[in-house]
Structures are given as C-alpha cells and as structure tokens.
Amino acid sequence: MQIEIERLSKTYGGNIQALKEIDLVIPSGMFGLLGPNGAGKTTLMRILAGILRPSAGTARVGMYDLKTNEGRLAVKRVLGYLPQELGVYPDLTAGEFLDYIGILKGMRNATARHARVHELLETVGLAEVATRPLKAFSGGMKRRIGIAQALLNDPQLLIVDEPTAGLDPEERIRFRNLLVTLAGDRSVLLSTHIVEDIAQTCPRLAVLSAGRVMFQGETRELLQAARGQVWTLDTTGPAPVGDLTVVSALNVGAGMRYRVVAKERPNAAAQQVEPNLEDGYVALMRRNGTAL
Numbered sequence: 001m002q003i004e005i006e007r008l009s010k011t012y013g014g015n016i017q018a019l020k021e022i023d024l025v026i027p028s029g030m031f032g033l034l035g036p037n038g039a040g041k042t043t044l045m046r047i048l049a050g051i052l053r054p055s056a057g058t059a060r061v062g063m064y065d066l067k068t069n070e071g072r073l074a075v076k077r078v079l080g081y082l083p084q085e086l087g088v089y090p091d092l093t094a095g096e097f098l099d100y101i102g103i104l105k106g107m108r109n110a111t112a113r114h115a116r117v118h119e120l121l122e123t124v125g126l127a128e129v130a131t132r133p134l135k136a137f138s139g140g141m142k143r144r145i146g147i148a149q150a151l152l153n154d155p156q157l158l159i160v161d162e163p164t165a166g167l168d169p170e171e172r173i174r175f176r177n178l179l180v181t182l183a184g185d186r187s188v189l190l191s192t193h194i195v196e197d198i199a200q201t202c203p204r205l206a207v208l209s210a211g212r213v214m215f216q217g218e219t220r221e222l223l224q225a226a227r228g229q230v231w232t233l234d235t236t237g238p239a240p241v242g243d244l245t246v247v248s249a250l251n252v253g254a255g256m257r258y259r260v261v262a263k264e265r266p267n268a269a270a271q272q273v274e275p276n277l278e279d280g281y282v283a284l285m286r287r288n289g290t291a292l
C-alpha cells in the first residue's frame with residue numbers, strides 16, 4: 001500500500017516543529033527512514049500509525065486519510081506498529097503476552113487466536129522459549145516478540161521504529177533478515193539512525209533531518225550526494241581539521257588514514273575516492289548543518 005504525504009507538519013506545544021511541511025511518497029515494499037536523533041522519525045511514524053494527529057498537511061495510507069478520525073481508526077486495523085519503546089509485562093511468558101495482546105486487538109475466537117500465536121512464535125523464532133517469562137529475554141528476543149505482536153492482525157503495513165537499536169551484531173542481522181522476509185507479503189517501513197541497516201534491507205529510503213526530508217529515492221543513489229567530496233588522507237601528524245567531517249580513522253602502521261567528507265580538497269596529499277552510502281549520508285547532514 002502506498003503512503004502519500006503532502007506538506008505535512010507537526011508542532012508540539014506550540015513551538016517545537018518536529019516535521020516541517022514534508023512531502024514524501026512511500027511506495028509499497030520495504031522502505032527506510034534514516035535520520036539522526038530528533039530528526040522527526042518517531043513523530044512521522046506515530047502519525048502514519050494513526051496515534052498522533054498532524055498539525056497541518058495531508059497524510060494518506062492507501063485510501064485512508066489520517067486527518068480524519070475515521071481514517072485513523074481504519075488505518076489501525078490494517079497496520080502493525082512496533083514502537084521505539086515497547087512496554088512488555090515481565091512476568092508473562094512469550095505465549096501469554098501474545099495471547100493477551102490478541103485479546104486486546106479483539107481476536108475473540110480463542111482457538112484461532114492460539115493458533116495465530118503459535119504460528120507467530122514460529123515466524124520470529126521464539127517457539128522454543130514460548131513458556132519463558134519475558135523478563136528472561138535478551139534485547140533481540142524482546143524485539144522479536146515486539147514484531148510478533150505487531151503481526152497478530154496480519155497487517156498490510158508494518159511500521160517498525162528503530163528496532164535494531166541496542167542489539168548485538170548477530171541479533172541485528174537476524175532481525176534485519178526477519179524484516180526482509182516479512183516484507184515479501186506486506187509493506188514495511190523501517191526507521192533507523194544506522195546507514196548499514198538500510199543498506200542491507202531497503203531498496204528505497206528517505207533521509208530526514210531536523211524535520212525536513214533531505215533525500216528520497218533509491219538507496220544506491222544516496223551516495224551521489226557525496227560525489228567529489230570524499231578523500232583519504234594519510235598522516236603521521238595530527239587529525240585533519242577544518243571544514244570537513246571525518247567518516248573513519250584507521251591505524252595504518254606508522255600513521256593514520258582518515259576518510260573525510262569535504263567540499264574542497266583538505267590538503268595537497270589528500271586522494272579523492274569513490275563515495276559509499278555512509279559518505280552520502282554524511283554529505284547530506286553537512287548540507288543541513290547537522291553535526292554527526
């Protein structure tokens with residue numbers, strides 16, 4: 001299902017502009033929302049999930065208009081949402097928790113509900129620990145139970161807000177792969193502040209910074225933002241300074257190799273190199289004056 005957003009704004013408490021007249025089209029499939037803390041990712045996701053009202057502009061999910069009460073209600077029925085901070089009941093087991101959320105979501109037929117819970121525990125790889133209390137779960141397992149609860153109503157659209165934050169590398173990869181699998185039958189909107197999460201999963205993305213859309217399009221096109229601005233610099237002296245951002249620093253024997261994004265060649269010894277996605281993201285943030 002396609003999401004269409006036009007001149008959408010959200011202001012908190014009269015003066016905090018979390019979203020500033022954003023225009024965005026999110027086609028079906030898997031789509032990434034990339035941006036630093038405070039960019040407005042959660043605000044946008046909460047609006048799309050029908051939880052938060054926009055201050056101005058329009059947002060449509062499929063045929064539903066999120067400005068209206070009816071639209072927000074209808075969207076909630078076709079959507080699954082994993083919030084950034086999902087509160088779970090620590091003493092419930094994984095199975096009990098899903099069953100409980102199923103009841104809250106109006107799944108009255110106990111046999112069908114139990115079958116669905118069982119099926120989802122299999123999907124997210126938690127069937128073997130179904131009878132363990134959630135307080136014994138690792139961060140990654142909690143995130144997977146979070147996805148399972150979001151999938152109970154078999155949503156056409158799944159919205160997941162920074163699901164990889166705080167996961168160890170193995171769980172991060174496992175979780176990303178799970179999302180890609182789930183995106184086979186439905187649209188998935190994934191937010192993150194980590195370029196790599198998107199690079200591995202989303203063919204298309206939008207980059208958000210300080211409430212504005214800095215880029216939208218194909219993920220592989222993002223690196224174009226840094227074309228002609230990426231340099232490597234070998235030195236045994238101090239770290240490079242000036243109007244540049246150091247993307248990485250590598251210890252190479254006697255000295256250091258810095259990779260920097262800068263509009264101008266930082267010094268005579270600097271070598272221009274091909275940009276990658278992360279460079280593209282850094283270049284976009286520099287354009288907007290956001291320090292990373």
Ligand SMILES: Nc1ncnc2c1ncn2[C@@H]1O[C@H](COP(=O)(O)OP(=O)(O)O)[C@@H](O)[C@H]1O
Nearest residue numbers: 012016018035036037038039040041042043044
């Ligand atoms: N409930 C709220 N009340 C006031 N300001 C908020 C609230 N939620 C978010 N903000 C502010 O809105 C901006 C965007 O926040 P958020 O949408 O959470 O960004 P992100 O998810 O990208 O970190 C930030 O400046 C944040 O402090």
Ligand SMILES: [Mg+2]
Nearest residue numbers: 041042084162
């Ligand atoms: Mg957030």
